[in-house]
Amino acid sequence: MKGYLGIDVGSVSTNLVFLNEGGIIREAIYLRTQGQPIATVQKGLKELADRLPSTVKVRGAGATGSGRHLTGVIVGADAVKNEITAHAVAASLLVPGVRTILEIGGQDSKIIILRNGVVADFAMNTVCAAGTGSFLDQQAARLNIPIESFGEIALQAESPVRIAGRCAVFAESDMIHKQQMGCGLPDILAGLCEALVRNYLNNTGKGKEILPPVVFQGGVAANVGMIKAFEKALGLPVQVPSYFDVMGAVGAALLAREAVARSGISRFKGFGVADTGFKAGSFECSGCANLCEVVEITEQENIIARWGDRCGKWSGAIGKEEKIS
Amino acid sequence: MRVTFPHMGNLYIPLKAMLQYLGVDVVVPPLSSKKTLTLGVKHGPEFACMPLKLNLGNFMEARELGADTIIMAGGCGPCRFGYYAQIENAILKDIAYEMQLIVLEPPEKHISELLVKIKRIAGQRSWWQVIQAIRFGYKKARAVDEVEMAAFQARPRELVAGATDAAYHEALALIDGASSLSELEFARENAGQIMAGVARDHNRPVLKIGVIGEIYTLLEPFSNQGLERHLGLLGALVDRSIYLSEWINDHLFLGLIKGLRSSKEACAAAAPYLRHFVGGHGQETVGSAVNYARAGYDGLIQVFPFTCMPEIVARSVLPDVGADYSIPLLTLIMDEHSGEAGMVTRLEAFMDLLAQRKESREACR
Known part of the structure; x- marks a missing residue:
């Protein structure tokens, strides 16, 4: 089997994917970065090498995410690209004709507007991380519920409470206040999702023309409560691609394919990098x-x-x- | 009297030249750095814009080098900058860094108002010498701008990484070192040759980007995290909506020198969108956007310090320019909390966007 490797090293997670030559995702690995990007990339490569047949040939490698430059020199990447381009490329492959990408990751959120298959505009959150994955993670831990069931519980809400979502600290005190008033957990969680969506659309998405098809990706897209809150706020269906949490890595692999098609030869150092x-x-x-x-x-x-x-x-x-x- | 002034990009080169020509003892503050900003942030009000903080830091560092008198620009109008000289002076007094303050208010009607003020600094010198000094300073400003423009041309196409930066610094030092008109003429020619000597790949595709916005953050590379250098290294041919000599001609000489791009042209171009002076260079920003779009530029980047009111007005108008001329626009807001990595990610994404657009447009033709 021949194919392309994509690595996305973000603040919270490190993702690796292997695409075959036809652009089909054969393997996807999602790991927590835990502040150790080099060790995590090595661990991911080792795991990927174990999962793939030993005859596999890596035709090219790409890196993206905030740790892209580091990853690029370690594995010998053919393409080192920013996460906005990587996400746009991946979404265009998996959801042809996509016009709006909502992406919420561990510590950043982005909106990417595409027209006729080309990125026309984009924005990233600037100084505030309210409404990103880390905040949801933290609140789930505080409420003692596993992050995986956050969305399911939120879906059971009958009347979501209104929570001030402007700032993560104030959102937390507002949530505590609503708890003390006796509001139910599902209503509070659903209210939090709606507050985060409001915050996202008013800050990151400010002034952007959101047209369907809308794709929601990034780690937070696992949260069905957030998906529902987006659909309610936008009045549009929101699609979540099946590889929503590794889209950056998919994009990096696709960009590597393009880069190698131009250069003809890959710089990838091989899976041995895991033991170097x-x-x-x-x-x-x-x-x-x-x-x-x-x-x-x-x-x-x-x-x-x-x-x-x-x-x-x-x-x-x-x-x-x-x-x- | 040991005179100092705030930094704004390469302004120190012509300003120092003019003052020294008049025999004034000049202390150039160390180039703006993190230390400068830290000093300014510590003593300045948090919600003032970054230029105030950097000015303040410059003065404090200059005082440590023995300066006792500040020359600072004034101004009037919606932008708060006109009041900064007084605020900064009051803060310096509070922290026992007291220095004498000379405010150069921009002339309102005629260049003679400027002459009178400079004569006051020059003391015994004759009017003729004052005029000669201003001429010398202005010529240096032109020479410095030429070097900078040459660097914008060379950087995206340089064959050896870092060659443009090295040539740029060498050329600037030559111009800075010239102490008479004849020396300056010689230095200018040499500097031109040094810049032309940067080996480049003329076939490399480049994207043309117009950088517009607030003058301080445009001219001072420390305040914009080296925006133009980053863009150049990413393969962009940069032009800036305002250069030092243009600003001097517009605001100090009131357009006396003909043949330079002027703020009047920019304001005229802004007319369909913004017909009113909004302070600072807000109107020029909108007009320059129109001019760059008409000139076939691929994209625009607006830069301004956090809380800059004139540029916020311009920003709310610019999407209309972008839509009418179909030109992508990125806004970068600078303050002491801005991270370089975040900016570079946005610049890379913006460059990709422009490259894809260009490719798909050319494919359609």
Whole structure:
């Protein structure tokens, strides 16, 4: 079997997928990043290698997510792309004709507007993480319910309570207030979903023309309560693709396929990367008053990448390969 | 009297040249850095925009180097900047960093108002010398702008990573070092050759992006996280809606020098959308967007500091320009909490968007 590898390293989860040459998803792995991107990517690669037949040939690899540059140098990625492009590419493949993508992940939310199959506009949440996966996670833990059953419980609501969703801290105090008043758990959870949707549409989605087909993806799309809240607020059906939680990785794999089609040869270092010793260290540059924190990635004592400097003194010092991102 | 002034991109080069030409003892503050911002954030009001915080930091760092007098621009009108000189002076007084303040209010009717103010700083010098000094400063500003424009051209096509940055700094240093008109002419030619010497791949496809918005965040790379450099490295040919020399000509010389792009043109182009002065460069931002769209640019990026009222007005108008001319637009708002990684992700996505659009449009033709 031949195919393409896509890796999405986000703040909360690290996802890996393997697409065959026809663009069909053969394997998908969802892991928690837990603040250790290198170890998690290695663990994911090992798991993927075990699941795939030993005759598998990786024709190309792509990386996306906030850890894309790190992942890119570790695995030898052919495409290192931002998550907006990756999500748009993946949704276009799985839901042809999609015109609006709602994406809510661990610590960010995005809206992507496509017209005629091309991204026409996009927005990402800026300073506030209210309404993203981490907040739902936290509230589920506080209410002592597993995050997996959050949505199911919310669906049982008869009359969702109104919760102030502007800010995660105020939303929490408002929820506690509603609990003390004696409102039922399903009504509170459904109210929270509606508040988050309101917040999303008023901030990330502000001024965007939301037209069907609408696709909802990212980890939070697992929550049926959120899906229902979106449908209610938009008055439109909302589709959740079957691989909603690994869409970034699917996009990265597709972008890798494109990149290799252009370059003809892959840089992928092979699954052996899982057992190679990588180290990430950082130091503060004292060259000027900016005191940049420079990150240095070493592969078996060889420095393979540096970044974090504003001026390019350190990142430019090691033989820079041609631009791939 | 040891004079200092706030940074705004390369403004320090012509301003220092003019003052030194008049024999004024000048202390250039260290280039704006995280330390500058930290100082400013610590002592400035939180809801003031980032330029105030950086100004304040610049003054404090300059004072540590021995400066005792500040030259600061004034202004009047909806933008709060006109009041910053007084606010900053009051804050410096409160924290026992007291310095003398000279406010240069922009002339309202004639350039002679500016001459009178500069003469006051210059003391015994003759009118002729004052005029010569202003001329020298202005020529430096032009030379600096030429280098910057050349860097915008070279960066997306450079063959060796970092070559443009190196040439840019070398060329700027040459211009900065010139101490007479004849030296400047020589330095300008050399700088041009250095910039032309950056090896480039002329076949590499580039996207043309117009950067518009508030003047401080446009001109000061520290305040916009090196926006233009990032864009260049991502393969964008950047043009900026305002350059230092254009601003000097518009606001200090009141358009005395002909043949430069002027804010009047931009305001005229804004007319179908915004016919009123809204403070700062709000009207120019809208007009420049129209001009770039007409000139066939692929995309526009608007940048302004958080809480900037004139640009917020412009921002609410710009989607109409974008729709009428079918040109994508990205707005970036800067403050001390802005992260570089978040900005780069948005820039990368925006560049992808523009590239895809261009590809599909060309395929349709």
